[in-house]
Amino acid sequence: MLIKPMLALCVASTAIAGAAMAEGTTYGPRPFYLIDRMHDGPLKEKLASCTGQAPSMSKFSIGHRGAPLQFPEHTVESNVAAARMGAGILECDVTFTADKELVCRHAQNDLHTTTDILATDLATKCTKPFSPASGNRNASAECRASDITLAEFRTLTAKMDAANTKGTTVAEYMDGTAGWRTDLYSVQDGTLMTHAESIALFDSLGADFTPELKSASVDMPHDGFSQADYAQKMIDDYKAAGIDPARVWVQSFDLDDVKYWIENEPEFGAQAVYLDDRYAESDEDEGLIDYMDPATFKPTMQELADMGVKYIAPPMWMLLTLDDAGNMVASPYATEAQAAGLNVITWTLEPSGPLINGGGWYFQSVREAIDTDGDYFTILHALREEAGVVGVFSDWPATVTYYANCIGLD
Template identity: 85%
Template structure:
């Protein structure tokens, strides 16, 4: 059985037992209007015709569709509301980025030091505990703040509410600084409090929603060990919370940008390590610049894909632009990076669709390698199709999972 088939079969089997609960909680899967809006804006051709032919299909959850922090295109990320929205859009796998509080409790935040942009901490009584309290914009100096989960206890964390991840760096007051949501997102669904979650609470919620799990162990903003809490303790505690909840390891895709974390899971928690995902950020320069990777130059793949596989890595997850390039005719095709991963029999997952706004100007960082072929929002489907057919990905993170769900349902994934 292929990695892709194993992923789908395991997910379907795991979701059966909780399907009734999921129906009660989310009211069934729905696409909403966005996939149809995108199809309308596609260039005429076979792909548009295929997708249009599926407009009457019945929406269903799929492991191909992964909720990236829930559905943060419009909902405050890593909140209960954001993840329920993602499940309602058919995301079969949901993500909790995992960091820790000052009393070493695991919570869902994209970064240990993002509370000032993702919550109301600056407007709360906890503002004085921030690593760097708010300082207003003054002349050429931007407004700034830094608030970490490790600045506060779990009890204090629970008093915060989620907001859209944004900051107005020209703000001269806390209220102005907190009001920075991009004009292509919305604050409509953050008017009422967004409920933050611990990692354990995310496990319970995702399980009740019938979804599987892809927790990401985040790099700490504090020096490790922290109060005696080592990186190994951190990696192990994440796994322990799934064990305590009675979750089958086949439903969990642990993630980390730190290859040593993945190797720890492979060596010390092999049932979970078998599906651990190496998030590949070797496109960023390391301290000695030896980590840079060119997706179309295999000589820069250090370690090589086969070396990663020999370490026990079975899944790799780079950003979308590393997987695709344009051929001489302007078609999206697999990069050399993708071909090497395929040759090493690595399952490929990628991120993040609908993260960077409208595609009318090329789509920004996530689409940089195919910007010459993206000029309409309809091209979200064009790149999804290329990721499926050319790169053979087994899952796609999205900030609005309905789009990926619609594509997967139409293509029978």
């Protein structure tokens, strides 16, 4: 089995990226495309007035898995693109391989949609081998990072995260990229990374770090590897690299992970981010919170603050609602977080293509106020001015960077 020289590729790409960063960041055409499509008004006038500004990195702009609107996520190439677009913080979603090595993947069980594993000999190691579509049955597969060793992981090539569930062959199944995305930047090798390699890359790009400890697809403890071991191992990579904890915002959807860092690694725990997915999406979601009803917040925002949590990160729609005039305003969730002194980060801008039909799941609370792609800036402005967010994850960081530079956010 041929093992790609991943670290060498990473170092080479880093050198190229470092030279590019020395020349400055670039917005590319998209922010201007969005401004052109905004409705006339003060915000459009303000953003249009900044068209001649010099792009610069901003920590308000967070690369969500890099720049996966067009680049394969969690790759060297995706993160270099995000840094070139001014993302001041970059993300590695952290999971582990069969030999307990930490790697960057959005989920432990996503290799079948984010890499070429099904087209390789490693497909035989997948938890659930490829099953073709037949009749009313969709094609399916499940391949986990924990199914293979780090050495085997290094042989894979990243691709755009997608699957064609109507595929009757592996090739058809792997060819599922949405029409508003592109495979243009994944026709050549998409370079996967270990967590440690992501630290070296992001540091060389002048960006800070927001690693997310992903929930394991295997039962924990796994072969003697406990959840605490997992949470600690991620921190240890930053210590080994000599990274100042003030540059790191560790994240988890599991409040116990956040509490572990607060209690056991207080320097890192001081900026630990509680990713909030407690949202109720229907009346059947008992025990979950209604973002419009503070009585359902369990624990409350103040209780979270009393635990030592300083950062909370819900999806965008939980932070905004519409007033009687149809304007985007802060939701009760956002105002309660502000009252408790919590710093709010949110996810994810530009994850789902054109907004002309309301934008989908991420925009559900303000759907009636959306009718143009220019509303990405309308939403971004409301998140900052109404909900008071201190950072925004984006699948195309140039949009957030342009806004941050224009209104003077570092």
